[in-house]
Amino acid sequence: xxxxLVDMSxxxxxxxxxxxxxxxxxECEFKVCPIFEFLFGLKCTHxxxxxxxxxxxxxxxxxxxxxxxDRTTAVRLVQSMIKQGLINKEQExxxxxxxxxxxxxxxxxxxxxxLKETLSDVEAAIDSLIKQDWTVVxxxxx
Numbered sequence: 001x002x003x004x005l006v007d008m009s010x011x012x013x014x015x016x017x018x019x020x021x022x023x024x025x026x027e028c029e030f031k032v033c034p035i036f037e038f039l040f041g042l043k044c045t046h047x048x049x050x051x052x053x054x055x056x057x058x059x060x061x062x063x064x065x066x067x068x069x070d071r072t073t074a075v076r077l078v079q080s081m082i083k084q085g086l087i088n089k090e091q092e093x094x095x096x097x098x099x100x101x102x103x104x105x106x107x108x109x110x111x112x113x114x115l116k117e118t119l120s121d122v123e124a125a126i127d128s129l130i131k132q133d134w135t136v137v138x139x140x141x142x
Contacts, residue, residue, distance in 0.1 A: 039118045040084060045069070049077060050086055054105035057090065063103065078103055086111065 036042040042050075045067050052058060052066050064074035081087040086106055091099045105111075 035115075039115060039122070040086075042081075045077060046081055046086075049081060050105045050111075053087060053103050054108065057092075057102040057104040059100060059102055085114070 033044045033047050036047050036050075040046075048067055049063055052063065058066075060071055060074050060078065063078060064071045067074060067077070069077070078087055078089075082089055082103075087103050088106060090102050090104065092102050093099055
């Protein structure tokens with residue numbers, strides 16, 4: 001379930017004032033988890049996958065081990081990030097024949113641009129909402 005926007009600002013404020021990002025996977029000064037959750041709906045596990053695959057391309061097995069989830073859960077997490085354009089899937093030829101899939105994060109510069117665009121979209125939507133007359137909203141009773 002997507003977090004309520006009303007609660008998100010409080011959640012981000014608490015996180016920003018508490019020092020470091022305190023998820024089980026990352027230690028950083030940027031407080032990325034609550035911001036990524038607010039803008040992209042990503043949990044700390046997704047953020048961990050992004051930064052883990054930003055270092056170098058990884059297999060699903062490596063990702064699953066990193067996030068302490070089973071392989072099928074790791075596949076679902078990665079697939080959701082592929083749909084959002086945050087992770088790329090590539091094929092690698094194996095020396096004895098066959099292929100394996102490897103996953104890599106999009107470059108941080110591209111993600112930073114996505115963050116700016118998403119923030120602009122959120123600002124525009126909120127600005128539009130603030131300018132509306134809410135008395136015209138009709139409550140539908142079933």
